[in-house]
Every structure is written in C-alpha cells, then in structure tokens.
Amino acid sequence: MMRQNLTRTWELIWTLAKTDWKVRYSGSRLGYLWAVLKPLLIFATLYTVFSIPFGRGVPMYAAELLIGILFWNYFAEGTSTGMQSLFAKGHILTKVPVSLWTIAAASTLQVTLTFLLNLLVIIPFVAAQPIILRLSGLLLFLGSCVLTAMLILAISLFLAPLFVRYRDLKQLWEVLLTLGFFVTPIIYPPNMTPERLRHVLSFNPMALLIQSARSGILQPSDMSLLPLLTAAGMIGMIFAASIYIFQRTAPTVSEYL
Template structure:
C-alpha cells in the first residue's frame, strides 16, 4: 500500500509524461496524430487480403473479426516492445532525480492505452458501416476487459523494462518473441480451429482469453463467459505481481547500469 500511495503522489508526473509522449510521438510527420488510425487500418487491409482472399479463412465479415482483435493486440505488443526501453530512454531522469521508477512503465503503458482508446473510434465506425451493430449489454463489459488487458500489459512492461536495463539485447529479441506470440494468439483465426491436444498451450497464453472476450463483445455481440473474464483477470494479476517483484528487485541498481 505504501508503494501505491507513493506512485499516486507522483500522478502528475505520470500525466506529464503521457502528454509529452502523445505530443512527441508523431512530431515532424506530415499526417501527425492521424497515424494512430492509419497504422491499424493498413495492417487490417493486409491481413484481410491474405486471410480472406488468398488463404480464404471462410469467416463472415473477416475484416471485422480481425479488427476487433487486432487493435487490442497492437496495444499489448507496443506496451511490451517499446515499453522494454522506457527506463533506458529516460536514463538522464533516472540518474538525476528520485521518483518511483514504476512511473516510467506506467506512463508508457498508459500512453499506449490512450492510443488504443482512440483506435476504438475506428472500430465502432467499422462496426457501424458493416451493419453488424452492437449489443449494449455486452458492450458494458468492454471497460472490464480493457482494464484487465491494461493490468497484463503493465505487468509485462515492468518485467521487460527492468530486464532490458541489464540485458540490452532483449529489446531486439522481443521483436521476434512478439511476432511468434501473435501467431500463437487467436487474432487472425478462430480458437475453434486449434487442435485439442495443444489447446492447453493456447489457454496458458494470457492474451488468449482477452482476445476471446473482445471478440465475444464486439463481433459475436454476446456477453463474455464469466470463466473467460476470470481466466483473463487471474493471469493479468499474476503477471502484474511477478512484474512488480522483478522490477522492485532490479530497480535498486538502475542508475549504476545506465
């Protein structure tokens, strides 16, 4: 509780870092903040062409099936990959002044979370033009699964941001890990096609129940199963606890390593 109170006392610093990151992310580019919407749309076009035209996934309104899972995945992957270097990126700050080091991964993940929320404008627009519509009862569960994913992303960001200070190559290794992780998560395909004998592996993936919940809410227009939400929540909390333990142990020597 003392750590939570300390981080809360530095909430203005978190807000300032998030604002700075959002303003500076596309600084100097012609399209600027529009890239928040353009990037996922371009990925959507490529994946839709590959899986609905070339490989023929045979899923009705595949673009929507994919999009409602792709946006949450982009948030998670950005939180982990670029989050791994968030301590190194602020090394001058870490070496000069005292503040809870947890502020840095929290501010980074929050920035990615804000970007995801903005991208959901596009999701609801795509849902509207698709004619699928929404189920108000199921959409009420959307904030719950978003918070669960935020918790998971923060736990992962804390783990890898702390480890990367000591192992700089991890920043590059993560690119390969995230690419493999994406294909082991039911984003571009349905969980129903996964063979029964390897299903336990897929369900051990913390992003699997999260993606299933997003798809239930926005594509199938149904309330996610309690077991799915509970599964996602437990995995999220577990990784946040692990992340906090690792971060707390390693942060003692951040200034020396940087």
C-alpha cells in the first residue's frame, strides 16, 4: 500500500513535470534545442563582455563561467517557476484534490530536466581543458546538483503559497535574483569578491554550491568537501523552515486561486 502510494506520487510528479516540459517548448521552431541554446547564448554574451576585466589570470575562466551560469540559471529558473507553480496549476487545484507539494516538486523536476540537458554543454568545454576527471570530483559535482535541486524545492515550497496571495513577489524575486547573480561569484572569480561582501557571501549557499561544482570538475586534485557540507547544512535548515511555513500556508491556497 505504502509502496503503491509512493509509485503513484512519483508518477504524478513525473507526469506533471513531463507535460510541463513538453508544453514549454511546444510551438517553438527549435523546440528542446532551446534548452541547450539559451545558456550557451547567455554564456557567449557574458564571456564577450566580462572575459577582459575578469578573465585575466583565471586559467579556466570560460569553463568556470559556464558552470556558474548553468547553476545560477538552474536556480533562478527553478525558483521562479516554482514560485508560480501553484498559481499556474490553479485550474487543476480548484477542481481536483492534489497534494500541493507534488506540484512544487514537479516544477523543480521540470526545470531539472532542462538543467540536465544543459549539462551536456559542459562536456566540450571540459574536454578542451587539460584535466583528468576523478570519480570523487564527479561525485562532488553531482552532490552540488542535488543540493541545488533541494534548495530550489525548498524555496519553491516557501514562495509558491505566498505568490498565490501576493503577486508582487514576482517582481521582487526578479530583482533579488539579479542582485544574487552579481553578489555570487559567477562572472568574476571568488577572490575578486569585495572585502565587505565576503562574510555575507559565506551565507550564500549558491556561491558555495557553484564553488564546489567548479572544483569537482575543474580542480579535482585540489578540492574540498567543506563548501558542500556547509551548503548542505544551510539547505537542510532552509528546507525545514520551508516545510514548516508551507504546512501553514498551503491549506488555504485553493481559496485564493
């Protein structure tokens, strides 16, 4: 019975994610190709502009930038989509009883599918570098991915019921994401972080995750578990808080849809 329920829940999340993913690219000429094309184009733009001021003296700037962009895009899209997930599924939620967390989970999964496609882009960049990949490094990278997914889900659970009530969150969140993009070492190397921002940044889980993802692939010989573990601790706490708040905000969501 328990197992049957688990299968059903998984099938529900998977079906919701899959259909959303299909819908997202349906009607566009290039279809799923956009999933790969978009981060590449953003990368090309940012690289053209920022490789001069920030790229000097950074041996693998292109690869670092790309990984940073992929992770940040994943986070930004995941949280934005997640925030709007309940609202977007209003037509279902007002007619069928669905546990709301599955909707948020489906949106995270949907964005994760895109992210996984994106990761293919990294391959040629890494191949171009004189690096020997290590299993431990790949695991560190994988761990960063999983923790990013968890962070996205946690923030989605927190924001989605609030967004149903306060649509302003969308504007606010966009601004915060832009701010986040610049205070996270994505386009500039971590050592160029302004002094007064350093201690703030140590509380930025995305900075830690990007750092460990980069080191896992690009410096497997010189990597540390510490950023990942710190991030894991933070994300654990964020997750717990999100669930606590979600349980209080979720029951009345359908009344606002």
